[in-house]
Amino acid sequence: MRLKNVPGAREVIADSEFVVLYPEQQKGNWAALFGNDDPVHIEIGMGKGKFLTGMAMAHPDVNYIGIEKYSSVLLRAVQKQEELRLPNLRLIRMDAEDITEVFAPGEVDRIYLNFSDPWPKDRHAKRRLTSGTFLARYQKILTRTGRLEFKTDNRSLFEFSLESVAESGWRLIASTNDLHHSELKEGNIMTEYEERFSAMGNPIYKLIADQGTE
Secondary structure, three states: OOOOOOHHHHHHHHHHOOOHHHHHHHHOOHHHHHHHOOOOEEEEEEEEEEOHHHHHHHHOOOOOEEEEEHHHHHHHHHHHHHHOOOOOOOEEEEEHHHHHHOOOOOOEEEEEOOOOOOOOOHHHHHHHOHHHHHHHHHHHHHEEEEEEEEEOOOOOHHHHHHHHHOOOOEEEEEEEOOOOOHHHHOOOOOHHHHHHHHHOOOOOOEEEEEEEOO
């Protein structure tokens, strides 16, 4: 998918008090930035921010950090946060590959992956956010009982993710092939893509996994 460049997006993002410009400097100190010891939940590939904004509003006792690679996409989340000014939400523009440079071991309680790029070609499998390569990165920053939650409309990516979780030694806590008609729908906050695909009648897949150390 080709993203439309939005003139001035980087400038708006850089000027926002809710965007952390040098996140690597916060490694191990995110609690100090938020001014509390509440759990830290992150979304990788947050898009325009509908999901994470909704989560931050619904759970004021959790600190949320949204990560997005593309300025033109993150801009929408920044503009929304400038309106809402939620104290428990911060945003970062960065590549997910650098996540261990931004969060210290055991600093993150939950990771959300929503409608990630499926990278359909086999040679790009390692780029998928649920690949063994990325799961190894997540293990380094999650708490001992931390969890990963993943949603997608792509069946092939979902099946790949289930295999990846098992092969990487993670524990599958729950999964469904039709989120909106399952018990996992309780408390579910939809993303922009989720609303669109659901309206088309497409099933939404979801899995929840941890490192099996509870």
